[in-house]
Amino acid sequence: MSLLSVKNLNKRFGGLHAVKDVSLEVRQGDILGILGPNGAGKTTLYNLLTGFIEPDSGEVLLDGHSLLGIPAHKVVGLGIARTFQLCRPFVGLTVLENVMVGSLGPRVPAVDLEQRAYKLLDQVGLTGKAQSPSELLSYGDQRRLEIARALATEPRLLLLDEPFAGLGSGEIAALSTLIRDLHREQGLTIMLIEHKLREFMQLVSDVVAIDFGQVIATGTPQEIVKNPKVIEAYIGKQDAEHAA
Numbered sequence: 001m002s003l004l005s006v007k008n009l010n011k012r013f014g015g016l017h018a019v020k021d022v023s024l025e026v027r028q029g030d031i032l033g034i035l036g037p038n039g040a041g042k043t044t045l046y047n048l049l050t051g052f053i054e055p056d057s058g059e060v061l062l063d064g065h066s067l068l069g070i071p072a073h074k075v076v077g078l079g080i081a082r083t084f085q086l087c088r089p090f091v092g093l094t095v096l097e098n099v100m101v102g103s104l105g106p107r108v109p110a111v112d113l114e115q116r117a118y119k120l121l122d123q124v125g126l127t128g129k130a131q132s133p134s135e136l137l138s139y140g141d142q143r144r145l146e147i148a149r150a151l152a153t154e155p156r157l158l159l160l161d162e163p164f165a166g167l168g169s170g171e172i173a174a175l176s177t178l179i180r181d182l183h184r185e186q187g188l189t190i191m192l193i194e195h196k197l198r199e200f201m202q203l204v205s206d207v208v209a210i211d212f213g214q215v216i217a218t219g220t221p222q223e224i225v226k227n228p229k230v231i232e233a234y235i236g237k238q239d240a241e242h243a244a
């Protein structure tokens, strides 16, 4: 059975139909990629899945249970964690404290929170910065902190929104390895939005491509890169932008 089922989800912002009849399935153990040009509705989809905004219609089921009407902080408690396209560390808290705050949910026993947080910082390569003010971290380190904080909630499903944005190639390689390890070694189910196509296609097991809020194709990475609709909507645009 799917861990997450999305059925005919719709969201309008005034006259803009930002998410249009989107249906998709995330199976346990998948890394499902969400591909689409700027403004396609990818982040809005995450906002709908995580209770940040309410859909106009449609259904979201986690393990068969509806998430509709459940606010964001409770969705985290049910096991869906996310990172943000723009990093949002808790300013004024240290790196360690940021991760410990992530543990203050119903899924995590309230023991050894500091030890747990150190373990997560070690996993993402931030141990040496545990006591730094989080706002002083480099951009790449803030991305890692976001992931550690999300992992601290003990998610069953982790939603990553452009984790490689603004990173150099070395940082992207390190973060790719981390994402792959989370998936392979810990069996974490992941959804990934990312514009860095090469790394994206290497990580994901399946892809849902969206354009103007609608699903235009689904398939394996190999199928998706050859799909004419995807090439027209996304890959063509990327090429055109790079050529400009």
Ligand SMILES: Nc1ncnc2c1ncn2[C@@H]1O[C@H](COP(=O)(O)OP(=O)(O)OP(=O)(O)O)[C@@H](O)[C@H]1O
Pocket: 013, 016, 018, 036, 037, 038, 039, 040, 041, 042, 043, 044, 045, 085
């Ligand atoms: N709260 C909102 N109110 C009004 N319009 C919104 C709101 N959130 C998103 N939109 C609009 O919905 C559309 C989809 O936006 P969204 O952020 O989901 O795109 P995206 O696929 O994540 O793009 P990007 O790759 O640039 O991050 C855009 O036209 C955006 O301007």
Ligand SMILES: [Mg+2]
Pocket: 042, 043, 044, 085, 161
């Ligand atoms: Mg976005």
